[in-house]
Amino acid sequence: MISKLLLALEKGITVMRSNSRMLLVAILVFVFPLLFTWLTHSFLATATTNIETVDGKRLGAIHKAVSTVISYNETQSDFINNLLRDLVADNKQDLVTLRVLVEGEDGFEVLYADDTSVIGAKQPINQHVLNAGFTEERDFNRFAFTFQGQRIWHGYTKVSTLERDYYIFSEQNFTVIDGIMSNRQMQAYYGLTAIFVFLIALAYWLNKQVDWHRKYVTLSAQLKERDLFSNMIAHEFRAPLTAIKGYASFLQDAKEISDEEKRYVSIIRSQAERLVLLVNDFLEVARLQSGKMKLQNETIDIREIIIAVTEDLKITAKEKGLELKYNPGAVKIFIETDKNRLTQALINIINNAIKYTEKGQIEVSCTQKNDEIKIRVMDTGAGISAEDQKKLFAPFERVGGAEDSEKTGTGLGMYITKKLVILLEGSISVESIEGVGSHVVLNFKAKSLR
Structure with a gap:
């Protein structure tokens, strides 16, 4: 024994x-x-x-x-x-x-x-x-x-x-004195019991912390491996897709093939472009989630960025019979930001507005009140329901007419946009009435030149 x-x-x-x-x-x-x-x-x-x-x-x-x-x-x-x-x-x-x-x-x-x-x-x-x-x-x-x-x-x-x-x-x-001593002893043992409970809770908490840390380390390693694998796959896809897109362009311009064959080549090219955009979105999400995206901030008149973006996208809007308007006004509005990333965010928002607007116009406004800059992109599209507004900025979610197969996309555009806006120390929100239209609102802090 x-x-x-x-x-x-x-x-x-x-x-x-x-x-x-x-x-x-x-x-x-x-x-x-x-x-x-x-x-x-x-x-x-x-x-x-x-x-x-x-x-x-x-x-x-x-x-x-x-x-x-x-x-x-x-x-x-x-x-x-x-x-x-x-x-x-x-x-x-x-x-x-x-x-x-x-x-x-x-x-x-x-x-x-x-x-x-x-x-x-x-x-x-x-x-x-x-x-x-x-x-x-x-x-x-x-x-x-x-x-x-x-x-x-x-x-x-x-x-x-x-x-x-x-x-x-x-x-x-000694009844009185013994009573006092007995109360003191009970208080001491109550305190001791409280210490016991605290130590047991502390031991439980430490045990959980160790478990959480171990799981965190394991999960971090798995996520890192996943990101590395995703980046590798995305890069490997982009090279052959770019080649397919290029050769499809050559074939489309060739005179020796029939119109039917040119139509097939056009489909190949458009699908290759779609896959390239998908790969680019994946890489963009990976960079944002890894925290490796570096900003190149500069002080700039924000009207210049909006003018450049609207001019570039006017042709796209015109192809759908839409009018893209922006009135810059006479007062300069300065902001300290990364020009390229803000441009990318605005392109995503306006492109999205063009995609889901069948008739009417898209209007962009930019105002400054005190030290706050507000950019508003307004469309006359189908609008977004209250339920869809909750998931507008979620990854792989398509709302506002997503059932239409002609409206292609990865469902990552607005998710990337929100991540970019937050990275630029701004905020983004949506105001929409179904059947009337939508307003996407960006808020940034103005740059003081005093």
């Missing part, structure tokens, strides 16, 4: 050595609570012993004071009675009775007392005095006992004068 126990203990120690987390949990849950319990118990035991020592010395001092007074003023009854009464009043927490006894023919009777009504009465505990064993070297005795759950001390001092022998008797009841 002992050998099995030792073997199990050895295995447990081996496991704990190989698993530092388990060792830490064991220390927090078992070692620290046991240590705190032992320290608390030792402290309370020492405190109780010290209190008893102090109480004993205090009782001895009281008896000594009364003994001295009796030795020199044994006949001054009023003075002695007042002294006894004052001593009881000063020590009322535990001192119940303080009397001076003398031995008569029928036993011991009360000569002086804190309660003068008992003077002359017989003392019912004479046997204690008889058995006290007083000597010249030992004139004070204390008897401790428990009665009905209450701790009680009886103290006796023998005072010998030329006239007679006096016996000082005191009774102490």
Whole structure:
């Protein structure tokens, strides 16, 4: 039996050595609570012993004071009675009775007392005095006992004068003091219990933290491998797709092929362009998520960026019979930003507006109020439902007419746009009424030239 126990203990120690987390949990849950319990118990035991020592010395001092007074003023009854009464009043927490006894023919009777009504009465505990064993070297005795759950001390001092022998008797009841100590002990154990609960919670939290950290490290490594793989695949796809697109252009311009063959080549080229855009979007998302995209900020009039973007996209809008308008105004609006990234975001937004607007116009406005710049792209398209607005900026989500197969796209455009706007320290939102149109609003901080 002992050998099995030792073997199990050895295995447990081996496991704990190989698993530092388990060792830490064991220390927090078992070692620290046991240590705190032992320290608390030792402290309370020492405190109780010290209190008893102090109480004993205090009782001895009281008896000594009364003994001295009796030795020199044994006949001054009023003075002695007042002294006894004052001593009881000063020590009322535990001192119940303080009397001076003398031995008569029928036993011991009360000569002086804190309660003068008992003077002359017989003392019912004479046997204690008889058995006290007083000597010249030992004139004070204390008897401790428990009665009905209450701790009680009886103290006796023998005072010998030329006239007679006096016996000082005191009774102490420690119910009040013991009650206070009991409450303090309960408070200590409540505090100890709270510490135990805290240590168990701390051990649980640390264990979870270690698990989370391990999972985080594993997941980070997996995500890094995934990103590397995605980037590699995207780059590998882009080269042959670009080649396919180029050769399709050559074939489309060739005179030796028929119109039917040219139509096939046109389809090949358009699909290759679509795949190139898809690969580019994947690479853009990967750069944004990895945090490797660096900004080249400069102070520029934001109207110049909007003018350039709208001029480039007017042909695309015109092909759908739409009007793309922007009135720059006369006041320059300066912003510190990355020109290329802001251009990319605006192209995505306006292209999206053109794609989902069948008739009417797309209008761009830019205003500055105090230190805030607001760019608003407004279209007269089908609008976006409240439900679709919630997922407009989510990856791979297509809203506002996505059921139309002619509207191609990866579903990453607005997701990339939002990431770019946040990277440029701006914000983006959408205001739309289904069947009326949509407003995409960008907010940026203006650049002060003071």
